[in-house]
Amino acid sequence: MDMMIDDALSRGGAGRFQARLLGIFGLVWTADAMQVIAIGFTAASIAATFGLTVPEALLTGTLFFLGMFVGASVFGRIADRIGRRNVLLLTVSAEAVFGMLSVFAPSFGILVALRFLTGVAVGGTLPVDYAMMAEFLPPKNRGRWLVWLEGFWAVGTIIIAVTAWIASQYSDEAWRWIFFIAAIPAVVGAGLRLWVPESPMYLLRTGRDAEARQVVDKVLRVNRAEPLPASVRIVPAPVESHPQGIFGAQLRTRTIAILAVWFLVSLSYYGVFVWLPPQLANEGFGFVRGYGFLVLMALAQIPGYALAAYGVEKWGRLPTLQLFLILSALGCFLFTVASGTAMVGGSLLLMSFAFLGAWGALYAFTPELYPTGLRGTGMGTAGAVARLGGLLAPSMLGGVIAQGFGVAIGLFAALLVLGAVMTLLIRVETRNVSIG
Numbered sequence: 001m002d003m004m005i006d007d008a009l010s011r012g013g014a015g016r017f018q019a020r021l022l023g024i025f026g027l028v029w030t031a032d033a034m035q036v037i038a039i040g041f042t043a044a045s046i047a048a049t050f051g052l053t054v055p056e057a058l059l060t061g062t063l064f065f066l067g068m069f070v071g072a073s074v075f076g077r078i079a080d081r082i083g084r085r086n087v088l089l090l091t092v093s094a095e096a097v098f099g100m101l102s103v104f105a106p107s108f109g110i111l112v113a114l115r116f117l118t119g120v121a122v123g124g125t126l127p128v129d130y131a132m133m134a135e136f137l138p139p140k141n142r143g144r145w146l147v148w149l150e151g152f153w154a155v156g157t158i159i160i161a162v163t164a165w166i167a168s169q170y171s172d173e174a175w176r177w178i179f180f181i182a183a184i185p186a187v188v189g190a191g192l193r194l195w196v197p198e199s200p201m202y203l204l205r206t207g208r209d210a211e212a213r214q215v216v217d218k219v220l221r222v223n224r225a226e227p228l229p230a231s232v233r234i235v236p237a238p239v240e241s242h243p244q245g246i247f248g249a250q251l252r253t254r255t256i257a258i259l260a261v262w263f264l265v266s267l268s269y270y271g272v273f274v275w276l277p278p279q280l281a282n283e284g285f286g287f288v289r290g291y292g293f294l295v296l297m298a299l300a301q302i303p304g305y306a307l308a309a310y311g312v313e314k315w316g317r318l319p320t321l322q323l324f325l326i327l328s329a330l331g332c333f334l335f336t337v338a339s340g341t342a343m344v345g346g347s348l349l350l351m352s353f354a355f356l357g358a359w360g361a362l363y364a365f366t367p368e369l370y371p372t373g374l375r376g377t378g379m380g381t382a383g384a385v386a387r388l389g390g391l392l393a394p395s396m397l398g399g400v401i402a403q404g405f406g407v408a409i410g411l412f413a414a415l416l417v418l419g420a421v422m423t424l425l426i427r428v429e430t431r432n433v434s435i436g
Helices: 005-010 018-050 059-082 084-103 106-136 139-169 174-195 200-205 210-223 252-283 290-299 301-314 317-337 341-369 372-397 398-402 407-423
Strands: 002-004 233-235
Touching: 002 005, 005 139, 005 200, 005 210, 005 233, 005 290, 018 059, 018 084, 018 106, 018 174, 018 210, 059 084, 059 106, 059 372, 084 106, 084 174, 106 139, 106 372, 139 174, 139 290, 139 301, 139 341, 174 301, 200 210, 200 233, 200 372, 210 233, 252 317, 252 341, 252 372, 252 407, 290 301, 290 341, 301 317, 301 341, 317 341, 317 407, 341 372
Parallel strands: 002 233
Antiparallel strands: none
């Protein structure tokens, strides 16, 4: 008797095995968030250490995003060929090594090179993490758990904001402490990743049926579920053939639309959160100033994730994504018309809440748009497009921000509305649907 892989995973539900995966993947996701968000928090102290201006110091961020673009472009495709587990072990180990070496960089040139290599590793980790986590989850739990994984981004943001707050008061080279704290979760996570088996969906799609059966049996055993009868053969869910890849005739429209959303959200998010820390730390006013408010903004991300986790299962992936894109745009718009401290602070908190809810919905939705043979490629391409947005944000928007931070925020509002419009082209809802 044949049983589809999604049905076999549903037999064990989302239990102890998936909770362990969430903890392991979440630890490294926290590290990835810390490495990315550190860009805005380290620029000023890097500039002071090496006698640079803050825009010059942000070259570390530009090269970091360039590395992420390379890593996401390359490793997603590699993961579809050699497996998810091998790629994750390589990228997380590289992130731990190069992230920790960044702490001891003796010159700005060496620091820039190390940040590029760290970015390559982080860029390779992010898309494969999600593809692999999705492939261990039953359909009815997948959306919520993927948003929970994305929620670790908020944990990393809070930790790095608090670290920057403390380090800025006690050290002239706060950036070294920030990079040190950011590297620790990756060092720990590199060892924990050895426990994670290969994706059973990947094993089935590559003809390694016996190994896939062993992995599913382990999932059921850890979750204390009834084992599969020996007579049952696990098979992949039937999916349409996509010989032309993610830009083939069957997937082209949804791919272009979802990549456009990734780019627009990324450009807006990094445009805000790379430039915002030095702006608020040095030029804010009232209670909307300094690291204390930045920590408050990081805390505002948590309810955003919680609502996204509820929405993707209750309302569906697409409507939840659209809701948070509109809320993000609203937060940006309110900032541009704010006339007092309370309204400025409220609009920034709404931005933080809604941006991260949008990211949660995006990360839950995107891996479900592609079959197993293209999932790593799809997520890697989406990650590369997002890193392109991050790469362009500091340089392309520098001239706009020179006209006023409010002008730039207004531009982000328009880009986010455009992103919401682009979602109308996807025309696919993946809630409770087998991903093959």
